[in-house]
Amino acid sequence: MKMLINVPETVVADALRGMAAAHPELTVDVENRVVVRRDAPVADKVGLVSGGGSGHEPLHGGFVGPGMLDAACPGEVFTSPVPDQMARAAAAVDSGRGVLFVVKNYTGDVLNFDMAAELAEDEGVQVARVLVDDDVAVVDSTYTAGRRGTGATLFVEKLAGAAAEAGAPLERVEAVARQVVESSRSFGVALSACTTPARGVPTFDLPPGELELGIGIHGEPGRERRGMMTSGEIADTAVDAVLDDLRPDRPVLALVNGMGGTPLLELYGFAAEVHRVLGERRVAVARTLVGSYVTSLDMAGCSVTLCQADEELLRLWDAPVRTPALRWGM
Amino acid sequence: MKMLINVPETVVADALRGMAAAHPELTVDVENRVVVRRDAPVADKVGLVSGGGSGHEPLHGGFVGPGMLDAACPGEVFTSPVPDQMARAAAAVDSGRGVLFVVKNYTGDVLNFDMAAELAEDEGVQVARVLVDDDVAVVDSTYTAGRRGTGATLFVEKLAGAAAEAGAPLERVEAVARQVVESSRSFGVALSACTTPARGVPTFDLPPGELELGIGIHGEPGRERRGMMTSGEIADTAVDAVLDDLRPDRPVLALVNGMGGTPLLELYGFAAEVHRVLGERRVAVARTLVGSYVTSLDMAGCSVTLCQADEELLRLWDAPVRTPALRWGM
Known part of the structure; x- marks a missing residue:
């Protein structure tokens, strides 16, 4: 590699x-x-x-x-x-x-x-x-x-x-962090393994025509290996897995995340499918972030994270931020 | 694919x-x-x-x-x-x-x-x-x-x-655009070909252990195919190719760009080498943007764009912007 x-x-x-x-x-x-x-x-x-x-x-x-x-x-x-x-x-x-x-x-x-x-x-x-x-x-x-x-x-x-x-x-900052953890769930899918610089070969073997559902960000084994699925089928699986656990009764923040090797063109298409599934499940989406933010080197694939957000969390989300990767309002 | x-x-x-x-x-x-x-x-x-x-x-x-x-x-x-x-x-x-x-x-x-x-x-x-x-x-x-x-x-x-x-x-906006074009040069390197959805196979054949210098963003042939180089050697080649043509006498805006499939970890390492070469060539860097902004689907590789900038261009660079991919100040 x-x-x-x-x-x-x-x-x-x-x-x-x-x-x-x-x-x-x-x-x-x-x-x-x-x-x-x-x-x-x-x-x-x-x-x-x-x-x-x-x-x-x-x-x-x-x-x-x-x-x-x-x-x-x-x-x-x-x-x-x-x-x-x-x-x-x-x-x-x-x-x-x-x-x-x-x-x-x-x-x-x-x-x-x-x-x-x-x-x-x-x-x-x-x-x-x-x-x-x-x-x-x-x-x-x-x-x-x-x-x-x-x-x-x-x-x-x-x-x-x-x-x-x-x-x-500190008590309040910690409480916000805990609220976010309790309000958030994720599910990831790998279309390819990633390759670490030290090893130089893929971390696991994922044959052509197969994907891994429920992958971890180090390439840990997931729930299931399956034949290749469409973007829409992957969105159904990922969103349903998250909703089975989260059951939000408020609008959600949605992170449609690329694992590193998936082009933004594909990721936006996947975001459309994630929104479709959420609409079908009657979950309102308050904000959507699309991009490769929590990655696994060059792994192709994606993850979906939903965080159910009250008015206070939405206000904190919209607050100004100035970092290399996430920046608005300043 | x-x-x-x-x-x-x-x-x-x-x-x-x-x-x-x-x-x-x-x-x-x-x-x-x-x-x-x-x-x-x-x-x-x-x-x-x-x-x-x-x-x-x-x-x-x-x-x-x-x-x-x-x-x-x-x-x-x-x-x-x-x-x-x-x-x-x-x-x-x-x-x-x-x-x-x-x-x-x-x-x-x-x-x-x-x-x-x-x-x-x-x-x-x-x-x-x-x-x-x-x-x-x-x-x-x-x-x-x-x-x-x-x-x-x-x-x-x-x-x-x-x-x-x-x-x-309009005349002024056009004049700024022309000044930027005249003040900017780029050079790109591919470590892998990209794969279009319609074809499903890589657009060209780049053997293991080789890279293509001077690639175009559609995978057009470049200047030269070579044995694999280090990040530092690639930076030397890319920056020198740009400087041979641009010869800036002012600080530059630098875009250290990923072609889509190259992890941000690698891209930041490459940015360090680009800065090293520019320092050795006595070119000051006013601003640096690192990320995959002008890509070729899943192609691994990078490009360097330098734009020599006067005070007015720097002011325009720092002005607020609010788009999905580039955002600051609002």
């Missing part, structure tokens, strides 16, 4: 150098692998910190900036960052009002963020933690006990980030 | 339905294939219209909105839209102050936009036209006489769009 890289060993560091070059509004510590908004710590603001394995870009580094994350800690590709990174990030963004860790539910991330919280608390930083576990496809998979964390992470970071930006205290 | 589609025949219409669903701030005429900002025509504003074959998303439909295009006309995949589409778009956006057509230099687009200008002028719309021909790789290629149009289209649409939004008359 050909890649636009120098050598596999420097992929993450090279990307961080690129972020530093392209985004002077961020402070990028390439050596210690922490991306921080340049004006951190922001006085009287709760800090939001996330992180996880690289390979899911723009998650998380692309979501650092006013109105969203204060800092992100990228690990190696598909590998949890180390506790030292999160502790360093917490120290860099804490204004004295505490820090919320947004943690995707993967065993390594959970353990390392827990250790980081202890380290940060030893340094006098108040830390709260929210676990994102939105993937309805599989419970107790290869890398995770319980449901896996995926697309809802974007909603948590945006909505809790807006609450923090507006000056909410 | 597996795709997230229903049937090849409806790919463009399906994507337009998705745009309509996801972007209530746009008016999407699915039948006639015209995407228009909802508040068009904007009183006393010059209209900006572009279009071209589909498969390059978010170009052009993703660039419709305040501060950029007033309307876009998507053709079939890699196929020029028909004159009727552009004429319809011109009529929809003309406030009486005239319309600028932004045309990528491909033979079909040039001919059809010329015919559309005649149609629109017959209806009393004053039309100017600017031809974007920034690709230094190849002159007189498969589909085009002269240099091909590619990444600079984004700069033309953003900068002329900002001038139009600020109330500039």
Whole structure:
């Protein structure tokens, strides 16, 4: 598999150098692998910190900036960052009002963020933690006990980030994050495996003419392997899987997400089918975001995340944000 | 090749339905294939219209909105839209102050936009036209006489769009667009071919271990086929090819663009190398945009576009914009 890289060993560091070059509004510590908004710590603001394995870009580094994350800690590709990174990030963004860790539910991330919280608390930083576990496809998979964390992470970071930006205290920012987790579910589909720089070959074997329903963002096995389906059939399956678990009684935020290798042309066609299914199921859509935001390197495929939103969450969604990957209002 | 589609025949219409669903701030005429900002025509504003074959998303439909295009006309995949589409778009956006057509230099687009200008002028719309021909790789290629149009289209649409939004008359908007064309050059590299929905197999054969330097956005042959290169070597080649032709004496806007199938992680690493080369060549970078903006479906690869920018172009770049794919300040 050909890649636009120098050598596999420097992929993450090279990307961080690129972020530093392209985004002077961020402070990028390439050596210690922490991306921080340049004006951190922001006085009287709760800090939001996330992180996880690289390979899911723009998650998380692309979501650092006013109105969203204060800092992100990228690990190696598909590998949890180390506790030292999160502790360093917490120290860099804490204004004295505490820090919320947004943690995707993967065993390594959970353990390392827990250790980081202890380290940060030893340094006098108040830390709260929210676990994102939105993937309805599989419970107790290869890398995770319980449901896996995926697309809802974007909603948590945006909505809790807006609450923090507006000056909410740590308990309130944490409560918003928990509300978003409880209100969000996702389902993903892979049309191809992805290839990590270190291995250089696809992470699993998906034959021509087959797709994997309920895939994880590292290419973990899903619910079922099937013969190829149309965009409309995939939307039926994905949306119904989410709605079986979520049963929203309010309008939803919809993330129609590409896994990295799926063209935007196809993704918009899929968004049309997702809207069709939601209409048939009498679920109103308040906002739709279409794009490759929570990815698995070059994997072809898509995921659907729905978050049922009350007026307050809608207001937080519409609040200004200024990050490399999500930006409006400023 | 597996795709997230229903049937090849409806790919463009399906994507337009998705745009309509996801972007209530746009008016999407699915039948006639015209995407228009909802508040068009904007009183006393010059209209900006572009279009071209589909498969390059978010170009052009993703660039419709305040501060950029007033309307876009998507053709079939890699196929020029028909004159009727552009004429319809011109009529929809003309406030009486005239319309600028932004045309990528491909033979079909040039001919059809010329015919559309005649149609629109017959209806009393004053039309100017600017031809974007920034690709230094190849002159007189498969589909085009002269240099091909590619990444600079984004700069033309953003900068002329900002001038139009600020109330500039048609002559001035056209002059800004021409200045951007004259100040911009691009060079692209393919690591893989792309696959159109209609054919279902890659558009050309690029063996393992080889890349194509100077590729066109439809997969037209480039300058040279070579053994695989590192990201740093590709940056050296691409930036030097651009600088050989452009020789900027002012800071540049840099677009580090993915062709569709290249992960953002790799693209940021490439951006670091582009900045390194520009530093070595003593070219200052004023702004950098990293992402997959002018794509070729699922092609892996990248392109570099540089636009040398005076203070006025920088001001226009920083001006607010609100489109699906490029948005800040509102």
